[in-house]
Amino acid sequence: MLDRIQKGLLVEKEDVDRLRSQKLVEGRLTSLYLSASAAKSIDESTSYIKNKGFDDKYYKDLVIEYLKQYGKAKKKDIRELLWDKLPDALSDKQKEYKIGNLLAVLKKNNIFDTDSTNQQRPYWVLKQ
Secondary structure, three states, X not given: OHHHHHOOOOXXXXXXXXXXXXXXXXXXXXXXXXXXXXXXXXXXXXXXXXXXXXXXXXXXXXHHHHHHHHOEEOHHHHHHHHXXXXXXXXXXXXXHHHHHHHXXXXXXXXXXXXXXXXXXXXXXXXXX
C-alpha cells in the first residue's frame, strides 16, 4: 500500500485509515504522502518536506520580507516568490487558493494593503 501511495495510485479508504492509524501516511485522501517517520525509515526525508510544506507563518514572513525589501509587489510577484516553496502535494489550483488566502489573512490582520482602489492592478504594500 505504501508503494501505491508513493506512486500516486489509488488506495482504498479502509487501507488509508489503517495506514493513518499506524502513522505511516499524512495528507488528504486525494493527495497522500508518507509520514515523517515512514519517510525517514526509507531515506525519503526530502520528499516528506516537499509534500508537507511549511506552516503559514513561514510564507507570510517571506511576503513581508519581500515587501520590506522592495516596497511593493503585484500578486504575480508574490506568486513567483511562493510557488516553488508550497508543498508538491498541492495542485496548481490549490496553490493559487493558498496564496490568495495568505494575502487575505495578511490584509485582514492589517499587516499590508493594496495601494489603489483599482482591483485589476493593485500593488501590495506594507502598512506603516
